[in-house]
């Protein structure tokens with residue numbers, strides 16, 4: 652870590668371990684995505700960026716600046732299913748003749764990208780209507796989502812990784828750890844010897860990772876509770892002894908426990924705030940989002956719904972609120988509050 656203090660480059664300790672960050676631009680609000688080149692045998696790329704010419708050029712230049720060619724990549728490892736990480740994986744692997752490794756649960760999502768994205772949109776539409784978002788917003792948001800879809804692309808996974816298995820390169824070995832929450836396929840790569848974790852979007856230094864609601868796995872009709880899943884995952888990560896976490900966006904994290912404690916505290920506070928609003932009168936998730944953030948930008952409607960439902964799930968689990976459904980619409984009611992709540 653001393654090297655970092657000297658050079659001012661927060662990625663210097665990673666580079667000293669042969670892991671080089673390439674910032675690849677994205678068209679999304681999050682800014683650039685961190686792709687990592689692991690200078691090892693096989694020459695490995697972790698994620699690849701979104702599917703666009705601009706991103707591809709930046710990736711190719713970044714690899715060249717590190718003394719390699721994109722065609723030299725032998726293995727591409729995927730951290731999770733989101734398009735800002737996944738989009739170029741298939742193209743890069745094809746150009747380079749590289750293997751693609753991804754967690755087994757990610758394989759169908761990655762290989763049938765378009766069908767999966769379409770099914771996600773249908774699920775999201777139903778969920779939004781059920782929780783109080785109007786039809787116009789739902790269909791507008793689905794057009795936006797379809798437009799965004801071109802930044803993703805399918806890829807053929809040649810090596811399916813299992814949770815707990817080892818991914819061994821010449822100079823290092825990673826433990827593969829499934830840590831769902833931010834997405835259902837979040838995969839961490841842990842180098843215990845170096846106390847180094849490639850964490851992708853599981854834990855970010857400057858912004859709280861969204862625990863986005865996603866479609867339940869085939870065969871389940873339960874709405875997933877991503878924030879509860881995510882908090883469990885964070886607790887597991889907190890137990891690891893780490894010196895460096897390499898995230899999917901922004902700077903590395905050197906004190907993961909303090910950051911995790913801060914995130915957990917923030918989620919508890921937000922749940923309390925929502926409980927206060929629900930105690931005033933029963934409200935839908937969309938009404939709760941409006942109370943918290945006022946007029947919500949169209950493109951943020953699903954994000955804020957995920958955020959609210961995640962925290963309401965915490966309250967449901969603690970038996971502080973109940974879900975009341977009427978005419979296909981869900982409202983949340985505080986436990987012990989009057990049945991019909993006073994409308995202001």
Ligand SMILES: [Zn+2]
Pocket residue numbers: 731733833834852
């Ligand atoms: Zn992500």
